[in-house]
Amino acid sequence: MYFNIDAKQANQYDAIVIGSGISGGWAAKELCEKGLRTLVLDRGRNVDHVTDYPTAMKNPWELPHHNRLPPSFREKNPIVSRCYALDEATQQFFTKDDEQPYIQEKPFDWIRAYQVGGKSLLWARQVQRWAKYDFEGPARDGFAVPWPVTYDELAPWYSYVERFAGISGNKDGLEGLPDGEFLPPWELNCVEKHLQQSFKKHYTDRHLIIGRCAHLTKPQPWHTALGRGQCQARHLCYRGCPFGAYFSSQSATLPAARKTGKLTIRPHSVVHSIIYDEKAGKAKGVRIVDANTLETIEYYAKIIFLNASCLASNQILLNSTSNRFSNGLGNDNGMLGHHVAFHNYRGHVYADIDGFEDKYYFGRRPTSGFMPRYQNVHKQETDFLRGYLVAMSAARGGWGSAAGEEGFGVAWKEANAKPGPWHLSVQIQAETIPKYENHVRLSQDKKDKYGIPQLITSIGYDDNDEKILKHFWETNVEMLTKAGCKNIRTIDTKQSPGLDIHEMGGIRMGADPKTSLVNKWNQLHACKNVFVTDGAAMTSISTQNPSLTFMAFTARAANHAVAELKKKNL
Numbered sequence: 168m169y170f171n172i173d174a175k176q177a178n179q180y181d182a183i184v185i186g187s188g189i190s191g192g193w194a195a196k197e198l199c200e201k202g203l204r205t206l207v208l209d210r211g212r213n214v215d216h217v218t219d220y221p222t223a224m225k226n227p228w229e230l231p232h233h234n235r236l237p238p239s240f241r242e243k244n245p246i247v248s249r250c251y252a253l254d255e256a257t258q259q260f261f262t263k264d265d266e267q268p269y270i271q272e273k274p275f276d277w278i279r280a281y282q283v284g285g286k287s288l289l290w291a292r293q294v295q296r297w298a299k300y301d302f303e304g305p306a307r308d309g310f311a312v313p314w315p316v317t318y319d320e321l322a323p324w325y326s327y328v329e330r331f332a333g334i335s336g337n338k339d340g341l342e343g344l345p346d347g348e349f350l351p352p353w354e355l356n357c358v359e360k361h362l363q364q365s366f367k368k369h370y371t372d373r374h375l376i377i378g379r380c381a382h383l384t385k386p387q388p389w390h391t392a393l394g395r396g397q398c399q400a401r402h403l404c405y406r407g408c409p410f411g412a413y414f415s416s417q418s419a420t421l422p423a424a425r426k427t428g429k430l431t432i433r434p435h436s437v438v439h440s441i442i443y444d445e446k447a448g449k450a451k452g453v454r455i456v457d458a459n460t461l462e463t464i465e466y467y468a469k470i471i472f473l474n475a476s477c478l479a480s481n482q483i484l485l486n487s488t489s490n491r492f493s494n495g496l497g498n499d500n501g502m503l504g505h506h507v508a509f510h511n512y513r514g515h516v517y518a519d520i521d522g523f524e525d526k527y528y529f530g531r532r533p534t535s536g537f538m539p540r541y542q543n544v545h546k547q548e549t550d551f552l553r554g555y556l557v558a559m560s561a562a563r564g565g566w567g568s569a570a571g572e573e574g575f576g577v578a579w580k581e582a583n584a585k586p587g588p589w590h591l592s593v594q595i596q597a598e599t600i601p602k603y604e605n606h607v608r609l610s611q612d613k614k615d616k617y618g619i620p621q622l623i624t625s626i627g628y629d630d631n632d633e634k635i636l637k638h639f640w641e642t643n644v645e646m647l648t649k650a651g652c653k654n655i656r657t658i659d660t661k662q663s664p665g666l667d668i669h670e671m672g673g674i675r676m677g678a679d680p681k682t683s684l685v686n687k688w689n690q691l692h693a694c695k696n697v698f699v700t701d702g703a704a705m706t707s708i709s710t711q712n713p714s715l716t717f718m719a720f721t722a723r724a725a726n727h728a729v730a731e732l733k734k735k736n737l
Contacts (some may be wrong), residue, residue, distance in 0.1 A: 180206040180431070182728075183453050183468040185438050185483065188285025190701040190717045191474035192416030192424075193328070198472070199424040203732075205246055206466055207421075208436040208455060210475075211281030213435040214260075214288065216394075216417040220407030222256035224564045231257050246276050249666055252289055257405040260288050268621060270435065275624040276665035277478060281380075283434050286475065286668070287415040289405050292381045292533060294334055294715035296325050296345045300544055301709040308543075308552055311506065311601045311707045315687035318345070324719040328357065331423075332414040332718065333390055335398075335534070336379030336730035344376075344539040344711070346627035351384045352377050357526045358561035358589050359536045365650035372541040373646065375559060378534030381414035393422045400530030412532070422563055435459050437617045440487040441471060441496055441697060449696045449737070450496070463523040470696045470728050470737055474721070477507070477702035478607055481673040482622045484699075485609050497684055497691035503674060504608050506601035510669040511555070511632050513660050514595035514639045518652040520561070527563060540710045551634035555597035556710040563589050591652060595639045597663075598710045600631055601672050626664045669713055671705035689724040696737040700724045 184194045191207065198205045220255075227234040234255045243250040244264045253261055262279035269277060280286040298317040306313035322345070330346040337352040340472035355363060355377050363375040382398040383390055395411035395418055404413050411418035424430040435458040442465060444451040452467035473480045481504050487496035495503045535558050542554030563586035605627065609620035640657040647655050663668070677683025680692035685704050691697045700721040702713060709716075731737045 171659065178452075178466045180204050180466065182206070182470045182472065183208065183466055184472045185453060186285060186472060186474035186476060186479070186701065187283045187416055187421065187432065188280075188474065188476060188701075189287045189290065189714050191285070191415065191472070192287060192375070192420030192719045193718050193721040194472040194474055194698075194700060194725050195214040195424040195430060196258045196420040197722050198729065199427040199429040200552060201726070201729045202429065204429050205424070205431070207430065207432045208438055208453060208466070209281075209285070209432065209434050210437040210458060211262075211283060211285075211434060213432070213434040214282045214284050214407075214417060216411065216422070217407075217409045220409055221259070223403065223406045223409045225256065232489065235418045246484055247278060248660070249276055250278050250668070252291075252405040256403070257289065260405070260407070267615060268441070270613065270623045272623050272625040273627045274663040275528045275626050276626065276663045278665065278668045279476070279479075284416040284421070288407055288417065290714060291712070292404065292413050293537075294329075294332075294379050295380050295539075295711040296347055297321075297535070297709050297711055297716055298343045298345055300342040300343060300713070301707070304553065304709075305707050308547060310552060312679065313565070313684045314675040314706050315676060318559055318563075321716075321719050321723065322373070324723045325715065328715065328718040328722055330387075331379050331389065332419060333383040333386065334379055334715075335382050335384045335549060337377055339374065339376045340704070341374055341376070341539060343541075343544050347379070353380070353384070353532050355536055356528045356561055357523050358520060358591070359559070361523070362536070362561070362591075362650050366538075366646060369649050370541075372544075373538055375536050375538050378537045378558070380534040383532050393419060394414075395419065398533065400532060402531030402533050404533060408439065415458065418517070437619070438475065438483050439463070439619055440483065441473070443487065443489040443490070443491060443496060443694065445489065445491055450694055456619070458617070461617065468734060470698065472721075472725070472728075473697060473699045473703075474701045476672045477673065478622060478624070480699060480701055480703040481507075481607050482609070482619075484674060485607075486619060492693070496697065497674075497693045499693050500681055500684075502603075502682070503604040503684060505603045505673065506675050507626050507670060507672040508599045508601040508705075509626065509664045509671065509711075510667040510708065511597035511599055511628070511635065512595065512667045513662055514597070515635045515660065516591075516593040516640065516643045516647065516655065516660040517658065518591045518593075518647050518655040520589050520591060521653045527586055538673060550640060551631050552600055553598040553631075553635075554710060555595045555635055555639055557639075558594045558596060559591065561589055561591050563587050580732045582612045591647065593643050595636070596667075596710055596712075597632065597635045597639070597710055600629070601675070601707055602629070607673060624665070626670075628664065669702075671708045671713060674699045674703040675706045676704050689720060698724050698728055710733075712716070
């Protein structure tokens with residue numbers, strides 16, 4: 168005879184991690200290494216390192232459509248087709264539009280990657296620390312709620328995750344973009360160095376530096392022990408890296424967790440909700456729907472880490488209702504799902520520059536030049552709040568050259584055999600302000616195939632975002648003109664929020680339970696054994712790429728969780 172108590176015992180773990188992407192992988196590693204039997208739940212298929220990267224070593228002519236997606240694919244998948252990283256060689260790692268529908272009250276391109284490893288297989292791998300000004304921003308400038316954490320508190324955890332992940336970068340000594348634990352940097356090319364010197368000559372606050380990226384330029388023993396190798400500068404990263412040279416859950420955190428013997432991964436596990444124990448006053452487990460059989464199963468643990476990705480984590484908490492929490496787990500103040508923010512990527516500037524035709528570069532560098540924020544750093548100086556950083560790169564060929572143009576014959580071949588002139592590409596990455604009206608919520612009448620209410624996105628731009636764009640175009644045209652560039656043109660992509668793939672908030676951190684959902688340790692104020700350490704917990708979003716901060720917060724929270732568990736406080 169088989170009793171439910173037997174099932175509960177068989178499905179009992181010390182910790183459950185929901186999601187296996189960048190933050191979920193870190194949670195699994197830290198919890199397993201500290202001796203906790205940890206179950207990782209992921210709604211997608213399993214992806215094994217190296218063996219499940221089928222296109223990693225293929226040339227374009229070896230792919231059925233020469234690495235282009237046919238019109239029929241784009242017609243069927245208009246949202247995901249807008250993502251820069253999607254092509255024939257990477258499509259297997261992207262969630263297609265009809266696989267998980269959602270409702271856009273305002274246009275929002277939700278880019279998802281449902282598989283073990285999540286978007287850690289697809290991210291752009293740019294990593295920058297926040298500065299003290301980013302944590303101080305909300306309190307100083309009067310938006311959002313104050314961060315309950317300072318840069319000094321998070322700095323040791325930045326160092327901790329940087330060393331393990333392997334970050335290439337240069338120690339630039341910039342107050343607004345702190346240095347980290349770096350491997351040897353990539354190098355700016357000759358045109359970018361020219362721009363760097365021009366900006367230095369004409370401005371005191373604008374510093375063009377080489378991007379800091381999660382690539383092993385000089386693997387350390389702890390990297391090679393996991394089977395990771397040196398970056399080959401192929402820049403085919405979105406296909407999965409068989410060298411393990413860029414940081415992903417598959418190449419780094421999950422192998423480290425697996426080495427402990429404490430890790431269990433269950434793919435095809437669509438999380439329905441977190442189960443709240445009314446008598447104990449804490450969460451006791453996670454309810455899933457098996458993606459293949461549609462069977463409902465419950466797993467139990469002492470602590471739960473929610474790392475499903477920003478919007479998915481909001482959706483799970485909103486659907487985790489009980490007598491105690493009728494509007495979603497931890498949602499005593501009604502703010503769950505609100506104050507979602509994102510990075511504004513709409514602004515671009517393109518230009519040409521003469522000269523340097525006797526110089527070229529080697530390989531495909533996996534990063535670009537970056538110019539950290541130079542607006543409103545120490546005080547409010549403009550008619551908009553906060554600011555932006557700039558990604559800037561120069562290359563020969565590409566834009567406007569013969570490369571990629573249709574043609575035939577000797578002249579066409581000769582034109583394609585030459586690198587061509589130099590061109591510049593400049594892109595904004597602007598901070599948006601968290602606002603209550605920018606939110607997600609559950610549909611009252613539409614459910615997905617698993618019986619879970621569909622998510623409604625209601626997220627848009629505001630006047631502050633438009634002012635930032637105007638400032639970006641004006642200042643960058645001025646800078647490029649002084650540097651001797653020509654044919655400068657500005658572009659507004661008009662892209663929807665979401666396509667930046669940097670959405671954050673909805674379960675924001677703060678000291679006051681009346682205005683926030685999680686405390687300084689990423690614990691739900693009202694349910695202390697549930698930790699949220701992905702982008703959903705961010706109070707504000709800075710201008711930097713966010714993944715490194717997710718990693719640092721996750722490692723910090725996991726260590727705190729284990730310490731509290733040992734003290735029997737959870």
